[in-house]
Amino acid sequence: MEGTAVGFENDLTEKLKLNHEELQVATIAAQAGFCNKENFVDRTGHGKAIYAASVYEFESLEEYMASAHTYGRCGHPNSDDMAHAIACLESAEAGLATSSGMGAIVCTVLSLMKGGDTMIVHADTNGGTNFFFAEHVRSFGMKVEFVDVLDVVTLEATLSRCKETSSDDSRVLIFFETITNPLLRVADVAAISAVGKRFGALLLVDNTFATPLRCKPLLQGADVVVHSATKFLGGHSDMIAGAVVGSAKLVSQAKAVADCWGLSISPFEAWLCVRSIRTLEIRMERSWATAEKLAVRLRAEKHGILQVNSPPKCAVLSFEVVGGLEGVKTVIRSLGVIKFASSLGGVTTTVSHPASDSHADLHPEERDHIGIHDGLIRLSVGLEDFEDISTDLLRAIRTAAAATPASVVRIDEDPSFTS
Numbered sequence: 001m002e003g004t005a006v007g008f009e010n011d012l013t014e015k016l017k018l019n020h021e022e023l024q025v026a027t028i029a030a031q032a033g034f035c036n037k038e039n040f041v042d043r044t045g046h047g048k049a050i051y052a053a054s055v056y057e058f059e060s061l062e063e064y065m066a067s068a069h070t071y072g073r074c075g076h077p078n079s080d081d082m083a084h085a086i087a088c089l090e091s092a093e094a095g096l097a098t099s100s101g102m103g104a105i106v107c108t109v110l111s112l113m114k115g116g117d118t119m120i121v122h123a124d125t126n127g128g129t130n131f132f133f134a135e136h137v138r139s140f141g142m143k144v145e146f147v148d149v150l151d152v153v154t155l156e157a158t159l160s161r162c163k164e165t166s167s168d169d170s171r172v173l174i175f176f177e178t179i180t181n182p183l184l185r186v187a188d189v190a191a192i193s194a195v196g197k198r199f200g201a202l203l204l205v206d207n208t209f210a211t212p213l214r215c216k217p218l219l220q221g222a223d224v225v226v227h228s229a230t231k232f233l234g235g236h237s238d239m240i241a242g243a244v245v246g247s248a249k250l251v252s253q254a255k256a257v258a259d260c261w262g263l264s265i266s267p268f269e270a271w272l273c274v275r276s277i278r279t280l281e282i283r284m285e286r287s288w289a290t291a292e293k294l295a296v297r298l299r300a301e302k303h304g305i306l307q308v309n310s311p312p313k314c315a316v317l318s319f320e321v322v323g324g325l326e327g328v329k330t331v332i333r334s335l336g337v338i339k340f341a342s343s344l345g346g347v348t349t350t351v352s353h354p355a356s357d358s359h360a361d362l363h364p365e366e367r368d369h370i371g372i373h374d375g376l377i378r379l380s381v382g383l384e385d386f387e388d389i390s391t392d393l394l395r396a397i398r399t400a401a402a403a404t405p406a407s408v409v410r411i412d413e414d415p416s417f418t419s
């Protein structure tokens, strides 16, 4: 059934819908997938089957017409479970599971926008997202403006300018991440939404870094929320997945594009994602606590670090080491417990280098302008022991600092040092 989003269409999910705004995210997460009617049909509520079928067969045309699943690209019981779980976590009316976070962004944008419409995109976002807007979206004849969306004065000025230069029937879509990547600025969703609404703009929000444990953008005025479930929702660095949540109407439009363009998720990945969501809260609490303690240690480190970005309740932090690219190379070479990997959100602590991986597609001047300097390292905090991670990280930073004595800067003397 193309175009049908997974909503709350049966008794059990209806029951959850009534309660899910009162339930804590930890409860919804721990019971992910258990509440779908399908579980009770096959009595495997605590060990749901993986429906590895590309096609379903029927006794009659009537049965076929009435079935929610007919062909794997357009949905299956496992993608329904995942969509349902993430919709519940985000207090959304409906959800859609996609093949990746990029798949979620692509199908949402293409379902909402057409040639001549305008997208106002926050300047510091995930590298792939940035590339999609800058290259592909523009090639479809849509206008894309990269601005500091988090600054509502800039946003308002951009919206007024767009309104003057666009036709009356064109749409404006605002896109940003609730915690930006890799500079970790925290968006005030309600304030951005208030400005956007005054201009009739739609709000598309990527909630990957914050997770619904910290923030539910739909309750603060967002129209659609997307996730890279590859990160914290999946949490184990063993799958690629994404999700779209929002109103039933907007999500079914995104699903129609995802089904047609083949952006749907496989049964196994969806099953893995649902299983992982059940431990979301306990993983996030542990990573947040360790990240906070690490940020304190990094700030107390007087040599070798120029800047630490570490919002509260965030498992990712970023910091700039002295010595630029050479400093980064030394840090990466010197790490032992912490691994160098270009993703985040897994159970292991990893570092990445935005300037050469996630944001390598940006022009060096553009990167510098945004603040993604060559010395910037992004750290995703996993579940290892705090002292082990801390010792490993500080040893590597000190090694890098010792290798670049001429440029050693004390962080407390550096005006760019921020919290």
Ligand SMILES: *Cc1c(COP(=O)(O)O)cnc(C)c1O
Pocket (backbone or CB within 6 Å): 100, 101, 102, 103, 126, 128, 129, 177, 181, 206, 208, 209, 227, 228, 229, 230, 231, 240, 241, 242
């Ligand atoms: C990784 C990431 C994406 C892209 O997700 P994939 O699952 O890799 O396609 C989008 N947004 C953010 C914030 C990300 O971190």
